[in-house]
Amino acid sequence: MSSSIETLVNREYQYGFVTDVDTDTIPPGLSEAVIRLISAKKQEPAWLLDWRLKAYRRWLTMKEPHWANVTYPPIDYQEQSYYSAPKSVTPLQSLDEVDPELLRTYEKLGIPLNEQKFLSGVAVDAIFDSVSVGTTMKAELAELGIIFCSLGEAVKEHPELVEKYLGSVVPHSDNFFAALNAAVFSDGSFVYVPKGVRCPMELSTYFRINAEGTGQFERTLIVADEGAYVSYLEGCTAPKRSTNQLHAAVVELVALKDATIKYSTVQNWYAGDKEGQGGIYNFVTKRGKCAGANSKISWTQVETGSAITWKYPSVILQGDNSTGEFYSVAVVNNRQQADTGTKMIHIGRNTKSNIVSKGISAGRGQNSYRGQVKVMPKAEGARNYTQCDSMLVGNECGAHTFPYIEVGNNSAQVEHEASTSKIGEDQIFYLKQRGLSAEQAVSMIVSGFCKEVFKELPMEFALEAQQLLGITLEGSVG
Amino acid sequence: MLDIKDLRATVGDKEILKGITLTVKPGEVHAVMGPNGSGKSTLAQVLAGHPAYEVTGGSVTYDAEDLLEMDAEVRAQKGVFLAFQYPVEIPGVSNAYFLRAAYNEIRKARGEEEIDPMSFADLMDEKMQLVEMEGDMLSRSVNTGFSGGEKKRNEILQMAVLEPRLAILDETDSGLDIDALRIVAHGVNSLRGPDRATIVVTHYQRLLNYIVPDYVHVLANGRIVRSGGKELALELEARGYDWLLEEAVA
Ligand SMILES: Nc1ncnc2c1ncn2[C@@H]1O[C@H](COP(=O)(O)OP(=O)(O)O)[C@@H](O)[C@H]1O
Ligand SMILES: [Mg+2]
Numbered sequence: 001m002s003s004s005i006e007t008l009v010n011r012e013y014q015y016g017f018v019t020d021v022d023t024d025t026i027p028p029g030l031s032e033a034v035i036r037l038i039s040a041k042k043q044e045p046a047w048l049l050d051w052r053l054k055a056y057r058r059w060l061t062m063k064e065p066h067w068a069n070v071t072y073p074p075i076d077y078q079e080q081s082y083y084s085a086p087k088s089v090t091p092l093q094s095l096d097e098v099d100p101e102l103l104r105t106y107e108k109l110g111i112p113l114n115e116q117k118f119l120s121g122v123a124v125d126a127i128f129d130s131v132s133v134g135t136t137m138k139a140e141l142a143e144l145g146i147i148f149c150s151l152g153e154a155v156k157e158h159p160e161l162v163e164k165y166l167g168s169v170v171p172h173s174d175n176f177f178a179a180l181n182a183a184v185f186s187d188g189s190f191v192y193v194p195k196g197v198r199c200p201m202e203l204s205t206y207f208r209i210n211a212e213g214t215g216q217f218e219r220t221l222i223v224a225d226e227g228a229y230v231s232y233l234e235g236c237t238a239p240k241r242s243t244n245q246l247h248a249a250v251v252e253l254v255a256l257k258d259a260t261i262k263y264s265t266v267q268n269w270y271a272g273d274k275e276g277q278g279g280i281y282n283f284v285t286k287r288g289k290c291a292g293a294n295s296k297i298s299w300t301q302v303e304t305g306s307a308i309t310w311k312y313p314s315v316i317l318q319g320d321n322s323t324g325e326f327y328s329v330a331v332v333n334n335r336q337q338a339d340t341g342t343k344m345i346h347i348g349r350n351t352k353s354n355i356v357s358k359g360i361s362a363g364r365g366q367n368s369y370r371g372q373v374k375v376m377p378k379a380e381g382a383r384n385y386t387q388c389d390s391m392l393v394g395n396e397c398g399a400h401t402f403p404y405i406e407v408g409n410n411s412a413q414v415e416h417e418a419s420t421s422k423i424g425e426d427q428i429f430y431l432k433q434r435g436l437s438a439e440q441a442v443s444m445i446v447s448g449f450c451k452e453v454f455k456e457l458p459m460e461f462a463l464e465a466q467q468l469l470g471i472t473l474e475g476s477v478g
Numbered sequence: 479m480l481d482i483k484d485l486r487a488t489v490g491d492k493e494i495l496k497g498i499t500l501t502v503k504p505g506e507v508h509a510v511m512g513p514n515g516s517g518k519s520t521l522a523q524v525l526a527g528h529p530a531y532e533v534t535g536g537s538v539t540y541d542a543e544d545l546l547e548m549d550a551e552v553r554a555q556k557g558v559f560l561a562f563q564y565p566v567e568i569p570g571v572s573n574a575y576f577l578r579a580a581y582n583e584i585r586k587a588r589g590e591e592e593i594d595p596m597s598f599a600d601l602m603d604e605k606m607q608l609v610e611m612e613g614d615m616l617s618r619s620v621n622t623g624f625s626g627g628e629k630k631r632n633e634i635l636q637m638a639v640l641e642p643r644l645a646i647l648d649e650t651d652s653g654l655d656i657d658a659l660r661i662v663a664h665g666v667n668s669l670r671g672p673d674r675a676t677i678v679v680t681h682y683q684r685l686l687n688y689i690v691p692d693y694v695h696v697l698a699n700g701r702i703v704r705s706g707g708k709e710l711a712l713e714l715e716a717r718g719y720d721w722l723l724e725e726a727v728a
Contacts, residue, residue, distance in 0.1 A: 425529065430566040433526050434580035434636065435554040435587065444579065448570025448619065 015237035015268065019105045019210050023129070025084040028213065030077055032056060035183055038083050042152050047163060055172035055182030062176045068339035069368040069400055070308050072244070072281065080246060082184040084129045084211035105208065123148055125189045125205045127218055132187050137201065146230075147192040148203050151219055154190035161192055165223050169252040169289045169316070177248040177310075178285040181217045185250065188218035193228035193259075202458055204233035207249075209269070209280070215246040222252070224259035226292065231262040233461055237305075240270050242278045244307060249284045257292025257319065262300070264457050266465050269305040271472075274363075276335030279307025286313035290322035293348070298325035300456040302465040303338060304472040312370065314343035317351035317379075324353040327453040329465070331446075331472045332365025332397070341371040341402075346379040346412070355386040358450045361397035362473055368400040375412040382412040390420040391449050393442065393473065443470035479504045479541060479675050480525075480644060486535035487524045494520045496700035497536065502644070505672045509686055509711060510679045512697035513719050518679045519563050521697070522648045526560040527553050540644070554580075555587030559642030561633035563649045563679075568620035573632065574602065576620050577639055584640055605638045609665050626653045634665040641669065646677045651685040663688030683715035698723050 026037055035056055039049040064075070086099060105128070123137030125148065132150030141148050147158060154162050172182035189205040209216045224230050234251075247269065253261050263286075272279025282305075288297035299313040315324030326342035344353035359367040373384045390399035401418050423445055431441035447454065447466050454462045480502040487495040494517045502508055510518055524531045525538065527550035538545040545553060568576065581601075582592040593601070602616060609631050621629050630650050637645055650662055666676060666689050678689055686694075686708060694710040695702045696719070703722050704710065714722075 424566070426566050427568060429526075429528050429550060430562065431568070431576075431580075432550040433554050433560050433562075434576070434640065435551055435583040436580060437551055437583075440579070440583070444571055444576070445568060448568055451570035 015270070019101060021086040021099065021101055021210070023084050023211055024087050025081055025211060025214065028079050028081045030080070030082060030184070034082055038184060038186070041083065041085075042155070044155060045159060048155060051167065051172060052183050052185075055179050056184075058173045059176065059179035059183055062179055064176050068310050068370070069366065069402075070310065070337040070339050072308055075246060075281070077180075079213070081211070081214045082217070083186060084214040086128060105210075123201055123203050125150060125203075127187055127189070127205060127207045129186070129209060129211050129214060129216065132189075141199070141201075144197050144200070145194040146197060146199055147190065149190055151185075151188045151190045151221060154221075158190075158192070161223065162190065162221065165221055165252070165254055167252075169254060169287050170250050170285050175285060177283045178250050181219060181248050181250045181285070184215075185217045185219040188220040188249070189222075190220070191222040191230060191232060193224045193230045195225045196227040197225075198228070199230040202231050202233055204235065206235050208237060209245060209247065212241055213243070213245075215248065217247075218249045220249070220251045222261055222263070223254045224256065224261050224295075226256045227258040228256075229260045231458065232264070233458065234263070234265045235268070237268050237270070240273075240278065242273075244272075244279060244281055246281050247283065247306075249286075251284070251286040251313075253288030253297055255288065255290050255292065255295035255297050255322075258294045259292065260296040260298075261288060262298045263288070263313075264461060265299075265301040265303070266457075266461055266468065267301065267303045267305055267309070268468055271305045271334070271336050272307040274334045276307065279336075280305065282306035282309045282311060284309075284311040286311065287316065287343075288314070288324070289316045290319050290324060290348075290351075292322070293319040294321045295319050296323040296325070298323075298327070298456070299342070300327040300453060301329070301340075302453070302457070302468065303328070303330040303340060304465075304468045306338075307336060309336075309338040309340050311340045312342055314345070315353065316345045316347065317353065317382075318347045319351075320348040321350045322348055323351070325456075326353075326355045326357070327456045328357045329360070329450045329453045329469070330358070330367055330369075331360045331469055332362065332367045333472050334363040334365060336363075336365045338366070339368040339370055341369045343372040343374070344384060346373075346375040346382040346384070348379060350381040351379055352382070353384045355384070355388070356452050357386075357388045358453055359388075359390045359399050360393065360446055360449070360469075360473070361390070361399050362393035364396045366398045366400070368402060370402040370404075372404040373406070373414055373416075375407045375409050375414065377408040379409050380411050382409060384412075384414045386414075386416045388416070388418045389449070390418075391446065392420065392422045393446075439470065439474060442473055446470075446473060480545075481539040482525075482536070483538075484536035485521075485524070485533065485538060487520060487531045487533050489520070489531050493534070494531075494700050495524065498697075498700075498702055500695065500702065502675045502677065504675055505670075506693065507670070507676045507678060507689060507691045509691035509694045509708075510677060510697055511681065511694060511711065511714060513723075516697045517700045518697050519648055522560055522563075522646045522677075522679055525553075525646060526550060526558060551583070552587075555584050557643030559637050559640055559645045561630075561637055561645065561647040561650045563652070565621045565624075565629040565633055567622045567624075569622045571620050572617055573620050574616040577602070577616075577636060580636070581639055601639065605635060608638050608668060609635045610661050611635060627655070627658045630654060631658065631661065634662050638665050638669065643674050644677070645669065645674070646679070648679045649681060650678075651680050651682060659685060660688060683711045686711045696722055
C-alpha cells in the first residue's frame, strides 16, 4: 500500500504552472497615491475614487483580526503589489482580441473561453490577476436584459446600478480585509438579472492568480431584481510559489422580492507544500442580503485549497419569509488551516435558515467551523437548523466547532446538531476487500460524508468537486 | 487453491491463531465451527488482509501465489471475497454506486473493460432476484440503517455480483430467520462450481443443512482441534463443543 501512496503524495498540484506574459504591475506598497493610480488605470469616476479613499482611511485605523483559529506570520502590507494586469488586455476588448497566451492558460485550466468549445449552458467571466480577460455568452444574456460583465466594465456601462448596490451589503468599513478590498479592489464580476427573468444558464467566474508578490482583491456584485433567478459559480486556482500570497475578496449579493440567488464556489487556490511552505491566504468576505420578501440566497462552497481560509458567507434575512442557506465542505490536509462558517441574521418574520457544514481534516490540517445564528427581536417565527459534521483522517489533525447562537424572539426555533467521526480503518478495509484502493476508499467515504453538500452543486461542478476532494486527500492514509 | 500452513497471527500482543493448517481445493466447501472467541473471524480477516492483525508465522498460498504478500484490494481483485460478520456502514454512498465501482475494479484487474451503466443495471436486476432483495436497497447508502438481516443479505448480493473464486462467509447465518437463511444458502449454492471454493464460518449446524459442506473443522483456542465430514457438524449439534475442548487439552 505504501508505495502507491507515496507516488500520490508526490503528485503535483495540477494548476501550479505560471503563464509568461508581460504585465503592467504597480510596485509594492500601499498609499493614497497607489489607490489613485489604480483608479486612474481603470478610468473610474470620481465617486468611486472617493469611496476607495474613504475605505483606505478607515482601513488605516483598523487592526488585522486575530480571533480566528489560524496562525501565520505577520503580513507586511507594504510588501505586496496591489495591481497587476497582462499588458495585452485592453478595456472592453472582445473575446476574439484576447491574447492567445491567456486563452491557452484557460484551456490548460479546463476553461476554454472560445465560445464554440465552451460547455453549453454556462457563461464565463475569466479574471487573470487584477483584470477580466473576457466574458463569454454576453450577447445571449443581453437579449434577456441580463448584465454579466466585469465589475470594471459595469462601472463604465452601468454606473447607476453599481453606485446603488456597491457596498450596500458589505460596507467599506465592514472589517479589516473588506476595507482593504474596498480601497484597492481590482476586478471581479458583475451580474444584474432584471425583474422576473430566470437566467437560463449558469454564470461563472474563473479567478486565476498568476503574478508573484501580488495580492488579489477582486470584488463581485450580484443583484437579482424582483422575481429573478440566477445560479452563479466561482472557481479559483493559482501557481505554486514558495511565498504566501494574499487574496482578500469581497462578494455581495442582493436578492429583491421573490428573487433567488444560488452562489457556488469551488476554491482550489494553491495550498502550499507538505511542510506548509507557500500557498494562498484566502481572507474573504461574502455576504448576501435577502432584501425583499420571499427571497432566497443559497451559498454552497467546496473549499479544498489555500494555506489559510478565513471565510464566512452570510445572509441577512431582512425580507419576511426569506430563506438563507449555507452548504459547505472544507477540507484541510498537510499544514492547511481553515476557519470557515456562516452568519445567518434573522430580521424579517418567518425567516428560515439552513446550515450544513462538513469539515474534513487530514494530515496536520486544522479545520474550524464558526457559525453565528442571530434572531432579532422582530423576527417572529424564525427558524434555523444547523448541522455541523467533522471527519478526521489520521491522528495529527484537528476539528473545532464554534457555534454562536443569539435568540431575541421567543417564537424562534433554533436547532444545532454536531458530530465528529474518524474515518475508520474498518470502513477502508471493507472497501478494499471489495477491490478498491485505499485512495478510492477514502475518496468514496469522504464523498459520501459530503453528499448533502455536493447535491447542491450544479452537475459539472459536483464531479469536479468530488475529484478535487480526492486529490486534496491523496496521501492522507497509510 | 488455498493452502494454509501453520498460520499464526496476533492482534495487539495477543496471539489468536496458534498454528492453523488447512487445504481447500477447487469445488470444495469447508465449514469452520467453534466456540465464541476461538479465532474464526480472525482467520477470515487474516485471509482477507485486515491490517489490524499481524501474521507472526506460517504461510498461505493462493493459486500458487503468496497470499500474505498481497494488499487487501489485490486479494479481492484476485477473487478472494469475505462476507463480513459485521458489515460496515458507509453513509452517503449508494449501494449501487459502490457495487459498480467494486465490480469495475475487479474487471479492470482482470484486464476486462468497465461495464456500462445499462448492462450493470441488468446484472443487478438478475442478482437482486437471486437474493430476493427489493430495488430500493440499491439506492440506499451502503449498510446504513440496514437491519441485521438486510446487512447479511447485502453481503450475499455483493458476493453474487463479484463472483469470487474463494468466498469466506463469516457467520452470515447469525441472526437470520429461516426464510433469510434459505435465501442466503441459495445465493451461495448458485455460485458453487468446480472452479470455486467456499469457507463457511458458522455457529450452527442448521445452515449446513442448506449449504452442505465437504469438510467440517472445529476451531478452538486458535487451533483446528478436529476435522471431519459433514456428520461432524451433526455430532457437534448434539454434543456441543466441550468434549472436543477436553480432548484437545488432554
Ligand atoms: N481487533 C481486535 N482487537 C482485540 N482483540 C481481538 C480483536 N479481534 C479479535 N480479538 C480477540 O481475539 C479472539 C478471537 O476473536 P474472533 O476471531 O473474533 O473469534 P470468533 O470469530 O471465533 O468468535 C477473542 O478473544 C477476541 O476478543
Ligand atoms: Mg466471529
